[in-house]
Amino acid sequence: MMPAFPFSAIVGQEALKTALMIAATDPAVGGVLAFGDRGTGKSTTIRALAALLPPMEAVAGCLYNCPPGRPAACCPVCNGADPQPEMRPVPVVDLPLGSTEDRVLGALDLERALSTGEKHFEPGLLARAHRGFLYIDEVNLLEDHIVDLLLDVAASGESVVEREGLSIRHPARIVLVGSGNPEEGDLRPQLLDRFGLSVEVRTPQVIAERVEVVRRRDAFERDPEGFLADWADAESTARDCLARAREALPTVEVGEEARIRAAELCLSLGTDGLRGELTLVRAARALAALEGEAAVSEALMARIAPMALGHRLRRDPLDDTAAAARVERAVADLIGA
């Protein structure tokens, strides 16, 4: 299999890279949405993330990604005799458009049902993505009934299957990562709001940067192993940074001042509900952890606000101003540039 392009070798895309690192530091931030034109490297960046994530503990042969010692009720391997712990990579699972409900949720295991007559559940993509990331390219074109299903799982952290005489529930704590091109259709507002962070991705406009993108891609495609070796140091630095941030996360302080600022910002922008405020604080804390800060500063909050709040503004179909610009304006008014 062709290895993924290294995360650290991606040129530009700073906002998307930051958003992904934040989601990897604190999965509770709740997913990342990347909107932009075709051929800007959204998919490449997201697929590159997998290599940075430290491996997780699981049980050999387990299809539900159960952590050792805390098995899902329906997992035959972890509830069986003598489960063997193993380390496995954190899953970054692709959910293709047009996936059937069977594939997403899981279905009756055909082989077992036919050969032994046993009713046995074969878990789907949600189980495979548990404790990891679920990537949906062209999320804006996803069919409604699959969207509803994902919303439900993202909110509850649990997948429930009730059909074909099966009654199964298993944990599915997943970070949704979506990408799409707004020219081809908008995302339903309910789904939009479920993504913690949203970023707009553009092709680099500076020629030197464009040349660099093409050159690295070319070098990678000609000699993937050599290219990965060249970037191994940078990748391991990024990996260490992520590991340190995860460790530091619980100790990062969010002062009263910062919380009040977050509330004021959301109020002035008129975002619906408390989700925006919570996400803003969480994302700022994760960013502080990534940058080795002990507490959340106002400047940090200001930096993170466009990606945490931009997609939560009430949409005015006749107002052309980019949402991020509106957030930046509100930030400038409140915090001062």
Next chain:
Amino acid sequence: MRDLPEPTPDGEPADAGALWRDALLAAALVAVDPAGLGGVWLQAGPGHARDAWIAALRRLMPASAPWQRLPMSLDIAALSCGPDLGLTLATGRRVETPGPAARADGGVLLLPGAEGLDRGAAGALAQILDTGRAPGAVHGPGAAARLALIAFDESAGEGEGLPPALADRLAFRLALDAVPLAVTEGTLSPLDAADVAGARARLDRIDVPPALQEAMVVAALRYGVFSLRAVVLALRAARAQAALTGGAEVGEAAAAAALRLVILPRATCLPMEEAPEEAPTEEAPPPDATPPEDPPPEDPSEGEDQPSSAEEIQAMADRLLEAVHAELPPEVLASMAGGARRGRARGDGAGQRRLGTQRGRPAGVRPGVPGQGRRLALTQTLAAAAPWQALRRRAPGQRLAIRRDDLRIRRFKTPRETLTIFAVDASGSAALARLAEAKGAVELLLAEAYRRRDLVALVAFRGTRAEVLLPPTRALARARRALAALPGGGATPLGAGIDAAAVLARDAIQRGQDAQVILLTDGKGNVARDGTEGRAAARADTAAAAAAAARAGLDALVIDTAPRPAREARALAEAMAARYLALPGAQAETIAKAARAGLEVAR
């Protein structure tokens, strides 16, 4: 997509020979680097040109390379590796099959009917092209699938074309419909499989000088091509071309050929002297307000190369563009920018069936054989087989005997989309106000469209003809741009306006959507369908168009926008068998409300 030039007097396109030679070159390049180039978007109806091109590609590919054809009604379950139902039933244990994409690993995958390809299938194919792997069963490993996809598009520029997710990943676009038999028979590929084999052996060692890489990036920008994927594909095409011509590195000739084949068909503007950051092309994203904080770090593998000066790069890019254009007849160049724009002005095209066997919410089960996207309803199949088990003879060890008649498949229901077509009379003095209100109504409806998954289109008629200003879409961003510049004034070609709206509606119904037309007019046409002035001819044409619309069962609403509601519009509504609503000085909100009410009726 390259536009064909005007035919010469003897009916043959002036550059059919050049077009065909380029097509043959593209075939050779695909044969050299199938997986690297992604494949070809082949715009051609069934016929000699397509057959000849496919035969040429087959001759150039190594004899051992696999050659697979996908079924017309493709669904993604059929693409991935999965259980073979027949064998699984026969043997009583799960038998996996590699799937067509995995079987095409290292070779060519033909995709017929690409013009109507479902977005989901396009996304799944794009994923295979990106990763070089066919996905397996959910927890299965999948299999390698490094291949070139040849997508047959028979839409001839009408309708939907290839889904953009896929089009972006295929290096070449070839339009072969205008290539006459004499040319395809008279011009054979100057290369053969042995040349390709030699080029394949050399391919990995071919270098691209950094200055030339940079010049190609600059040249692509001059054509208004912003996708970096396109540039990467052009680079690979240049390398394959250099390998074919036996060079040690990519020269300017190979780079120019690659630009002509890969970048030119994607062009959104004619090359400009200046770098296009300031150019007002419609595709251009707004320039980045904040330049990146750090310059991109030096690529370790390229450290030893001295960067060339900016002037040298620009000069080289100029030479490349000249070389590209030297190979093209002037007509092609002249029609190119317009062709590129037309190419993008396509419908959203996510047509869905109301009751299908593939996707959507479950809607019951019926007897039938699974496969080709129809999915087995297992419990019901077992239930159907159960009563007969005692009677059927079972092989030793076989616990179940299932016959073909027992098989049940699932049915699914997908919510049906509705297309609302606004046909707006943009003529005369009231045009500007009326258009502004119609634009407002379109945007209001679109703002709700993502909730209901509805589409909106806009036709305006004025002067001598009707024009589709906004093809069916649900994308707010695109609609706003299309509506921004909407001219008004002039005469009233009412018949042409009704015709244009009816065509859009018919296409939508063929795609499986519902369609309704909202016609905003005072009903006073004064230009005939052929563009000539004259009330009598115009009245006859309007009546004919209205009658045709009524015969076609077009669901329509006529909104009378005359300052004092007049009998003309009411008569028109009757002739069209349409509903009638008088809204003198209609406001955007009232129009939108009327359209919404129409949707409720249609449901």
